[in-house]
Amino acid sequence: MNYRNQQLIPCFQRPPSRVVIRRASTYRQDLTALILESLRVYQLPVLGKSVLLKANLVGLDPLGVMNTHPAVIAATREAFLRLGASAVFVGDGPAMDRDTFAILESVKLKDFTGPVGGFFRDLNLDDVNRVPLPTRASRLKELYLPRTVLGVDFLVSVAKLKTHHWAGVTLSLKNMFGIVPGACYGWPKNVLHWAGIDNSILDINAAARPDFAIIDGIVGMEGNGPIQGSPKPAGVLILGDDPVAVDATACRVMGLRPEAVRYLAKAGTLLGNLQAARIEQVGEKIESVHTQFSVLEEFRHLAT
Amino acid sequence: MTDSGVHAVEELSMRQSFAPDSDLAFLQDFCVPFLVGAQNQDGGWGFQRSGESRVEPTCWSLLALRNAPGGVATDTFASGRQYLLAAQLRDGSWPASREETRGSWVTSLACSVLSVEEQCTEAVSAGLQWLCRDFPRDSSPFRLFVRRFFSSDSYSAHDDSLRGWGWTPRTSSWVEPTAFALLALRDAASACMPRGASARQQLAVELLYDRMCPGGGWNCGNPMVYGVPGEPLVLSTSWALLALRDHPSHEKKSAGLAWLRNSYPQITSPGSLAVAKIALQAYGAGVADNASSLSMLLDQCNHHRTVHVIAWTCLALNPQRAWFPPCKGAA
Numbered sequence: 001m002n003y004r005n006q007q008l009i010p011c012f013q014r015p016p017s018r019v020v021i022r023r024a025s026t027y028r029q030d031l032t033a034l035i036l037e038s039l040r041v042y043q044l045p046v047l048g049k050s051v052l053l054k055a056n057l058v059g060l061d062p063l064g065v066m067n068t069h070p071a072v073i074a075a076t077r078e079a080f081l082r083l084g085a086s087a088v089f090v091g092d093g094p095a096m097d098r099d100t101f102a103i104l105e106s107v108k109l110k111d112f113t114g115p116v117g118g119f120f121r122d123l124n125l126d127d128v129n130r131v132p133l134p135t136r137a138s139r140l141k142e143l144y145l146p147r148t149v150l151g152v153d154f155l156v157s158v159a160k161l162k163t164h165h166w167a168g169v170t171l172s173l174k175n176m177f178g179i180v181p182g183a184c185y186g187w188p189k190n191v192l193h194w195a196g197i198d199n200s201i202l203d204i205n206a207a208a209r210p211d212f213a214i215i216d217g218i219v220g221m222e223g224n225g226p227i228q229g230s231p232k233p234a235g236v237l238i239l240g241d242d243p244v245a246v247d248a249t250a251c252r253v254m255g256l257r258p259e260a261v262r263y264l265a266k267a268g269t270l271l272g273n274l275q276a277a278r279i280e281q282v283g284e285k286i287e288s289v290h291t292q293f294s295v296l297e298e299f300r301h302l303a304t
Numbered sequence: 305m306t307d308s309g310v311h312a313v314e315e316l317s318m319r320q321s322f323a324p325d326s327d328l329a330f331l332q333d334f335c336v337p338f339l340v341g342a343q344n345q346d347g348g349w350g351f352q353r354s355g356e357s358r359v360e361p362t363c364w365s366l367l368a369l370r371n372a373p374g375g376v377a378t379d380t381f382a383s384g385r386q387y388l389l390a391a392q393l394r395d396g397s398w399p400a401s402r403e404e405t406r407g408s409w410v411t412s413l414a415c416s417v418l419s420v421e422e423q424c425t426e427a428v429s430a431g432l433q434w435l436c437r438d439f440p441r442d443s444s445p446f447r448l449f450v451r452r453f454f455s456s457d458s459y460s461a462h463d464d465s466l467r468g469w470g471w472t473p474r475t476s477s478w479v480e481p482t483a484f485a486l487l488a489l490r491d492a493a494s495a496c497m498p499r500g501a502s503a504r505q506q507l508a509v510e511l512l513y514d515r516m517c518p519g520g521g522w523n524c525g526n527p528m529v530y531g532v533p534g535e536p537l538v539l540s541t542s543w544a545l546l547a548l549r550d551h552p553s554h555e556k557k558s559a560g561l562a563w564l565r566n567s568y569p570q571i572t573s574p575g576s577l578a579v580a581k582i583a584l585q586a587y588g589a590g591v592a593d594n595a596s597s598l599s600m601l602l603d604q605c606n607h608h609r610t611v612h613v614i615a616w617t618c619l620a621l622n623p624q625r626a627w628f629p630p631c632k633g634a635a
Contacts, residue, residue: 059535060535060537096523096524096537097523097524097537097539097540098539098575099537099538099539099573099575099576101573101574101575101608102538102571102572102573102575102576105572105573106572122610125351125352125355125610126351127350127352127355127356128401130403130404144401144403144404165529165530183351183358183360183400183401184400184401184404184408185400185471185472186408186409186470186471186472186478186480186481187471187478187480187524188478188524190470190471190472190475190476190478191471191472191475193475193476194441194474194475194476224529224530224532227529228529228530228532296530
């Protein structure tokens with residue numbers, strides 16, 4: 001369902017959400033088939049539409065644990081093309097290093113997709129439009145956001161399953177930080193930190209309204225994420241059309257309480273379903289893929 | 305002897321690779337025409353060829369086209385200058401994009417570029433005054449006071465009393481905007497210098513040294529996070545080195561230069577390669593072998609061809625460049 005132009009819905013009025021959990025032990029398996037099968041659960045309205053996959057490309061990542069794995073990006077792109085999307089772009093605005101193409105080289109995306117020039121968008125450098133923030137959760141009243149993000153028909157957050165040293169976890173909602181353009185706000189996008197990370201996450205997602213979320217948890221990151229943590233194989237892909245429900249499910253897979261993650265608790269009031277009772281699991285059960293992620297001392301309270 | 309002198313002597317035996325014929329041809333036949341052709345009707349440049357004009361790519365383009373081989377029409381510079389002057393905000397700052405009503409780090413770039421234009425003295429003075437009035441909030445006396453009682457040393461290990469510049473006003477100090485502000489103050493005529501500028505410069509230089517990563521080199525400004533050393537980056541390191549070049553020798557400056565020289569052969573993107581080359585040449589340090597040349601990297605994929613990257617390439621390949629010309633002995 002496309003929420004982009006819809007009003008924000010209070011949690012008590014929102015219908016239940018469905019989240020798909022798929023077991024995937026390696027990046028070498030046929031991920032396209034797995035993702036395509038999962039997308040078909042939702043009958044997404046992407047035929048003839050433009051799609052943007054907002055990947056999580058944080059930095060130079062020779063070990064392949066910090067960023068959304070290129071195999072997942074390529075498989076997702078192929079799956080949306082097979083569903084009939086007219087164009088499937090991949091984009092991000094890395095937060096710490098403005099040399100996006102050095103990052104692309106380091107993740108070797110082109111080895112999985114072929115030449116990236118035709119479909120990759122550096123969101124840090126895109127032309128921008130002023131967007132008033134509907135939630136006003138942070139002190140920011142408006143943001144300048146990339147026209148690529150605002151112009152596509154269907155926006156997908158393709159995130160990584162990671163802990164985060166400031167926010168607790170970084171999943172599909174936190175991944176949307178990357179749409180805020182560095183050319184306006186810098187590397188890092190420090191104005192968001194000063195406005196409050198939790199509230200900024202809410203504001204950005206309320207403004208951009210991702211239509212779908214996919215989390216690469218085949219190998220995640222635990223501890224001092226999102227950059228300096230340790231690899232944590234979890235062997236899952238988590239997908240759904242309610243990013244809050246997807247993130248809540250991801251937390252439960254990681255052995256963390258989504259209600260204790262401040263920004264998720266807030267997002268659960270307006271952006272999607274947080275409570276387990278409001279989320280229907282499709283595919284694997286949480287218990288069958290549960291993998292306890294370690295967190296920094298400051299976030300010990302998140303653990304179940 | 306200065307750092308640049310030491311390295312000039314050290315590097316005499318290194319491979320002399322600056323501006324071979326193919327580089328000059330690439331500069332003349334591709335880079336300069338690309339930039340000239342990318343100028344918008346309003347006189348500015350966007351990040352992409354057909355993109356909306358923005359202050360940052362406009363500044364890099366103007367800087368790159370100065371002293372470009374073959375010459376560039378004066379109209380190009382005049383309309384570019386006009387774009388910048390029209391984009392300046394009332395408080396003296398420049399915004400990062402059209403419509404924005406708040407100034408940002410690009411104020412430093414605009415001041416650097418306009419400093420050579422006699423008719424822009426007033427605009428540059430106003431810009432530098434704005435810069436010197438903008439103090440990052442993370443190092444405010446109030447925050448330092450509060451931190452004495454609630455400090456947590458576990459996150460970072462840097463000295464919070466030092467003040468540089470942020471990407472946006474009233475946020476935190478970071479390496480790159482601090483480097484660009486230092487460059488703006490370096491490039492400005494003494495008549496344009498605001499009161500207190502030299503004290504800000506001193507603090508900013510100390511901040512850069514304080515924020516250096518343990519093994520040499522800089523990243524955005526996090527040398528340690530929860531006890532783990534940060535990884536240096538080529539662009540941050542290059543800008544920091546350029547900003548520090550005219551300051552007295554310092555062991556950390558040498559360490560940064562050594563990190564950049566060692567990293568140079570592994571650089572695989574044209575933007576980083578161009579800026580690293582400018583920085584190393586500005587110190588008279590040799591540019592070691594890199595399997596890829598700038599023209600090769602730019603040829604490989606046209607999505608690398610953003611305006612600012614082509615502008616950096618122009619600067620890197622132009623032996624006559626006015627901004628940080630190659631030091632004698634540079635390889």
